[in-house]
Amino acid sequence: xxxxxxxxxxxxxxxxxPEVINRVVxxxxxxxxxxxxGRRLLVHGRRRMGKTTLCKAVVEELKAExxxxxxxxxxxxxxLADLSNALLQKITAASGKxxxxxxxxxxxxxxxxxxxxxxxxxxxxxxxxxxxARTAPIDEQRATFIGILDRANELAKQQxxxxxxxxxxxxxxxxxxxxxxxxxxxxxxxxxxxMSYVFTGSRVHLINxxxxxxxxxxxxxxxxxxxxxxxxxxxxxxxxxxKASGVTQLDGLDWLLERAEGCTVDRLRLAAMSYPLAxxxxxxxxxxxxxxxxxxxxxxxxxxxxxxxxxxxHQQNILRAMAEGETKLGSKAVRQRFSLPASGSVSxxxxxxxxxxxxxxxxxxxxxxxxNPYFKEWVHQRNRLDLGLS
Numbered sequence: 001x002x003x004x005x006x007x008x009x010x011x012x013x014x015x016x017x018p019e020v021i022n023r024v025v026x027x028x029x030x031x032x033x034x035x036x037x038g039r040r041l042l043v044h045g046r047r048r049m050g051k052t053t054l055c056k057a058v059v060e061e062l063k064a065e066x067x068x069x070x071x072x073x074x075x076x077x078x079x080l081a082d083l084s085n086a087l088l089q090k091i092t093a094a095s096g097k098x099x100x101x102x103x104x105x106x107x108x109x110x111x112x113x114x115x116x117x118x119x120x121x122x123x124x125x126x127x128x129x130x131x132x133a134r135t136a137p138i139d140e141q142r143a144t145f146i147g148i149l150d151r152a153n154e155l156a157k158q159q160x161x162x163x164x165x166x167x168x169x170x171x172x173x174x175x176x177x178x179x180x181x182x183x184x185x186x187x188x189x190x191x192x193x194x195m196s197y198v199f200t201g202s203r204v205h206l207i208n209x210x211x212x213x214x215x216x217x218x219x220x221x222x223x224x225x226x227x228x229x230x231x232x233x234x235x236x237x238x239x240x241x242x243k244a245s246g247v248t249q250l251d252g253l254d255w256l257l258e259r260a261e262g263c264t265v266d267r268l269r270l271a272a273m274s275y276p277l278a279x280x281x282x283x284x285x286x287x288x289x290x291x292x293x294x295x296x297x298x299x300x301x302x303x304x305x306x307x308x309x310x311x312x313x314h315q316q317n318i319l320r321a322m323a324e325g326e327t328k329l330g331s332k333a334v335r336q337r338f339s340l341p342a343s344g345s346v347s348x349x350x351x352x353x354x355x356x357x358x359x360x361x362x363x364x365x366x367x368x369x370x371x372n373p374y375f376k377e378w379v380h381q382r383n384r385l386d387l388g389l390s
Contacts, residue, residue, distance in 0.1 A: 045226030182216035
């Protein structure tokens with residue numbers, strides 16, 4: 001029996017040559033920002049929209065053209081020194097033969113203690129701060145962080161080139177609660193005429209704080225608001241993928257898009273789960289999509305249960321009401337049905353759920369919606385069991 005073609009839908013990882021769904025205008029703006037010294041661009045939007053995928057694709061494209069472009073991820077850092085290490089490794093790799101000059105200049109200017117080692121597979125030199133740097137006073141960590149960027153700009157000037165830097169999840173800078181670092185970073189970037197910066201972020205409430213009129217990054221960047229891929233374009237792209245892999249009857253495709261809602265990764269995941277069911281017959285049906293949808297929820301239910309247990313009772317009850325489509329959370333009927341607190345407490349609880357990333361902001365009432373459609377369905381199913389709702 002001949003096995004079906006490989007699953008055409010990828011969502012788990014971002015490989016070295018990621019496939020971007022349309023995003024022609026966004027891609028063009030991103031390329032321009034990274035190709036011109038002195039440019040600064042912010043790419044922001046909800047998680048799972050494809051921001052990192054697009055940035056990775058553009059970085060690899062520009063590298064192939066000889067641009068000294070690098071991408072660092074700030075999402076896992078717990079100390080400012082961790083951010084410095086991430087920058088060090090990327091900048092030395094992008095410096096080519098000039099990496100030794102860069103490190104010498106850095107050590108001379110900042111009196112840094114560095115460690116180096118050769119990658120056993122590639123032979124490339126890896127550079128990092130000695131562990132003691134993570135316990136240094138914050139002003140020293142700040143000077144190191146800014147100094148690494150300052151010396152990179154100076155190296156680019158000496159070499160007659162420019163460095164392009166993509167900082168993924170930059171809003172994590174706000175975690176360090178060190179306003180001086182943000183203001184110093186702003187001042188430094190403004191003088192980096194031989195570098196270009198693209199900052200990406202998905203925690204919208206933190207980004208809004210960083211960009212407020214009294215904060216360091218006010219009017220610092222041009223911006224791309226990373227919206228969902230338009231429904232027609234997403235449908236066309238998915239249909240092409242299904243058909244190229246032998247699934248030509250797509251009666252269930254519109255239902256797939258409706259169930260997965262707007263995030264690119266959520267759509268790809270449901271398509272990936274649906275494809276094996278459709279491949280045998282060459283037809284995608286609504287029951288297949290429903291079966292795949294349940295499989296996604298089953299796959300994630302342990303995570304959902306863990307997250308649920310960390311929420312307060314008020315947070316759980318508000319999520320229960322929203323899973324049933326309730327929008328008037330302050331009304332007496334809804335508060336009684338779902339044991340919601342007073343209206344003022346509802347507002348504060350919604351904001352707390354936004355900060356946790358459980359909800360995202362929308363324009364229509366109640367101003368918030370579930371970030372994850374699969375979690376919303378899991379809560380809906382729990383309502384049927386726990387509350388006896390139909």
